Amino acid sequence: MTKWKQAVLASTAIVGMVGPAAAADLAYKAAAPVAYVNTWEGLYIGIHAGAASQDSTCSPFDSGGSSVGCAGYGFLYYGSGDHRVRSTSALVGVEIAQNWQSRNFVYGVAADWSWTGLKGNSAGCSGSCSYEAKVNWLASFRGRAGLALENTMLYVTGGLALAGVKNTTWAGNPYNLNINSTRSTAIGWVAGAGVEHMFDQRWSIKGEILHYDFTNVEGGRGQCVPVDTCSYNLSYNTDHTINVARVGLSYKIW
Numbered sequence: 001m002t003k004w005k006q007a008v009l010a011s012t013a014i015v016g017m018v019g020p021a022a023a024a025d026l027a028y029k030a031a032a033p034v035a036y037v038n039t040w041e042g043l044y045i046g047i048h049a050g051a052a053s054q055d056s057t058c059s060p061f062d063s064g065g066s067s068v069g070c071a072g073y074g075f076l077y078y079g080s081g082d083h084r085v086r087s088t089s090a091l092v093g094v095e096i097a098q099n100w101q102s103r104n105f106v107y108g109v110a111a112d113w114s115w116t117g118l119k120g121n122s123a124g125c126s127g128s129c130s131y132e133a134k135v136n137w138l139a140s141f142r143g144r145a146g147l148a149l150e151n152t153m154l155y156v157t158g159g160l161a162l163a164g165v166k167n168t169t170w171a172g173n174p175y176n177l178n179i180n181s182t183r184s185t186a187i188g189w190v191a192g193a194g195v196e197h198m199f200d201q202r203w204s205i206k207g208e209i210l211h212y213d214f215t216n217v218e219g220g221r222g223q224c225v226p227v228d229t230c231s232y233n234l235s236y237n238t239d240h241t242i243n244v245a246r247v248g249l250s251y252k253i254w
Helices: 003-030 073-077
Strands: 042-060 083-102 105-124 129-149 152-171 180-198 203-222 234-252
Touching (some): 042 129, 083 129, 083 234, 105 152, 105 234, 129 180, 129 203, 129 234, 152 203, 152 234, 180 234
Antiparallel strands (some): 042 083, 042 234, 129 152, 152 180, 180 203, 203 234
């Protein structure tokens, strides 16, 4: 065998041994996983829990007779037309949200419903009259905008708020003003801010602070008994401001 033939056979053998090894190396590199980049875009459902505080004011207005206080003749007689109630309560609820993302800017809409046991009572007139404010639930329909810093987002939020409110007034002698209780769905606004962290491709946790404001909520009207001895009817409106601090857990459906 000539030297030329020997060189050709040796080259062929080397290529035969190197080829499979190179192919295996290329296959290994092609199968290497690609790093996943989280995105905030998608539809979310979630739960939340926290604490709420209420500050409610009952204000009288003239109903055609003499203007009286929120719980009857007594508040006016003792020189206090308005009456104020404060209370705190736990809060739990559910929510749904849709996010869109453009680079680091995240924006979207959210809706939530929360149960709360806010209930406060304030008495006056040496115990013969009182005003009670109760908020059974809160709901909101909000816009949201924030800045995403990889897996953490800072955001602000605000929009329409609803509340299930029950106001009750009572006054005793000398005019026997009946107990007056009025339920209504208050309409107002809500605004706040929060921070949310994505710890998985679908799961995130957040903390937020919200301020709800409901003004000029219709209170109610009470009637003096007997009517022929009365120069007024009880008429009042109420203002309710509620502050909420809560944490939430969200799951991205898609």
